[in-house]
Amino acid sequence: MPQSYIKRILDARVYDVARETPVHEASLMSARLDNRVWLKREDLQPVFSFKLRGAYNKMHQLSAEERQRGVVAASAGNHAQGLAMAAQRMAVKATIVMPRTTPQIKVDAVRNWGAKVVLHGDSFEEAATRAQELVESKGLVYVHPFDDPDVIAGQGTVGMEIVRQRQEPLHAIFVPVGGGGLLAGVAAYIRYVWPNTRIIGVEPEDAACLKLALERGRRDRLAEVGLFAEGCAVAQIGKEPFRVIRDTVDEVITATTDEMCAAIKDIFEDTRSIAEPAGALALAGLKKYVERSGVQGQDLLAIVSGANTNFDRLRYISERTEIGEQREAVISVTIPERKGSFRAFCSALGRRNITEFNYRYAGPERALVFVGLSITPGPDFQELLTELRDDGYECEDLTSNEMAKLHIRHMVGGRAPAEVDNEVVYRVEFPERPGALLKFLSGLGQNWNISMFHYRNHGAAYGRILVGIQVPRNERGQFRQVLDEVGFRYWEESDNVAYRLYLGRTPG
Template structure:
């Protein structure tokens, strides 16, 4: 797949109701600051030093509703006639547009009704209500909610406020571009997230009118790349399905007007994976201590990838942190995947002989490299398949070297770092019950976490007792935690536990644990 797609305006289209000059005028006159904030353009110091460029982040998470959507919603609502404002407005949304509409309605004294799917998390429903919006829960998905919103608009003469494909919404989002130029008039590149295209269209049309030498790059999630598909077809097309990880840009079809403007004014479009988005979320946190939602970190992920592909150096680059309305529990996924997105972790499936000491020999081949995860369960007397994560300091080149070392050591290896099913499901399903009866005892251990700590743990443990189960995951904590099963005859238990006491590690006998008995014991 060509991940970086150049944009060429070669398609003949009907003239727009608004010219680029019209949009520039409307952006400059947009009254969004009656409710929105001028958000800071913050330098990401650590990331800038790492990449050799000046990288800045437009902090739209600092808006009262924690996203840029407030700008477009308010700009359109402020232009309604008194009769339209009196009747009220309506939208269908489960995310940032809903909150932007609700706060805009509160500021203007206009009743805003938002139809949200029944599956919308309660935290989002309550956020809309807190801004004064009236919530109608309907349907099991966005399409059903939108259909209901259209029905209500007809019944009650509400004005429907679209999330992106309207000139007034586009112009409202374009005010971000005006601020960018005021805050740094020497930018070389600006990276913009693309879902429905409202933000990208508005900012791009302004930048290209005022400083056309700035390269403006659209960024899409690989599994929601509706603009890329439209560019290939020459017109908006509907994707069969979209990924929901970056739900703020999970749009099946780009808008007609936003497509026209993006096609005309964007210099290129780049797509990024979920893992690369997770890595950008981590970068933002490390530099700002802000937690972006996945779609909010999308443009920074694209910036990093584009700068790497094109070997940019000493350039001034800006991205937009478009939102921070994150489902807190989504951080678990982000934490698991960010290292993979940075090529700082590799996942491997390795076959080792089922003999005493084989596990230790395998770890010696890895040397002092930090093992981030190790999952193993005894299966038969000849071979064992293990799932291993390894910390990388030099990316893919180092992973390739590890794989070669293991193969030369006689260990068959499969690289699972880009295997989505392995990362989403299989890594959590390694194990099960042994295929034959075992005299097994289960122990949990804690030991100080540092490079080589796992290898030292295994060396200290020795090879006298056969390991029948092993689970280890480094989450970046100060202490490593291991769950380990041993084949022990009744007569060995006393000497084994005496040996453990001499090791100096914290340990606990988990053999009677109900989770072990239910899922893993013979």
């Protein structure tokens, strides 16, 4: 069945607008992983993403009558830019429906290519619904970002170029996955030409729609989708891509936000270019594959799929990079409240570099310190925890604690006074747009008192807050119902160890 795509890919019309992007060796990453690591540089396309290929190929297949009607698409940005450029080149009117959470750099880029932008909804699904309404009301032709054979064939030219450029078969190719169009096109071609090359899809851990479909043997919809890698934030794998993928792809790997951030840094260090989170996703999967399999001396290729990210997101990415590389750990340690105890604690840490240190007086007998440490990947960190505990220190590993990394590290020093009772703590995500925070606060009403609030803008599509609210026990079911009605994602953190140590009421 994948063979049916070979002629489509060979005949795909993409080079009127797209360029054949190079394959670069990532020399620093190769040395670190003891393999030859190659990067397929789709971030070097005119719209800084591979999406131009599929969009233009689809546009070229349209009839003159369809082009006259104009085209419409729903996209978080990269497909939108590709279609907008293709439409401008072919003198076709284009309307792009984009989620309101789309980074401004992508919205501006689409407009600069001459397309009309309609901002609607908070997710790709909501934008797609609006786009279909425009198809019905205005007769526009819908160009799907991934679930279309002509789009898949256009993306498949990436695989065709890899074969031509590398000539000898690779051990494995790593491809980012959103709706599956790129993976389907690349996999169809590579599997036919290099049948023994491993083809591995890589998804964000919080948007793993392909992994879900493969586990269940059918396409299904994720209840929630994380938006850090907005280019891959899709709730359900495409129907046609899944038909191809299930017969051609060896496995799918998921990557966390921290791992994507680390991969962005890796790409920068080898190329001096900055990939977007979805663009670095494949390399994050490649690194996990090497760590898991122990493979050495092999040729491994990751597709760098895009470089459309807001500059102010780099602050957040930089914060998370060291943890993603397993080069930083975050711990909470209880030390005696007496002279010389801090010096003794630093001595116990040895020559490890302290990247962050937060202290809060916790009473006459003890003090709590929130510490970031540079570590060496491997057993080094666990050995440190064992040594500290053997020395009598109480330690909590907060390295994987989202609340600690997003909020507590910026709030240390704010214990609740004795009069704050019945405090419950929630972590909430909301679309980063004007009025969203007001919607959250208005939804809570005036029945409960806010006792703690922390918000920090990370330049991302979603804002994150930590809120403490005084809610009597007999009203907590009612309070959760209100949160459900507001409609934002939330997690209760009242029992989170980081909250209890640094922000909760002083014991006793």
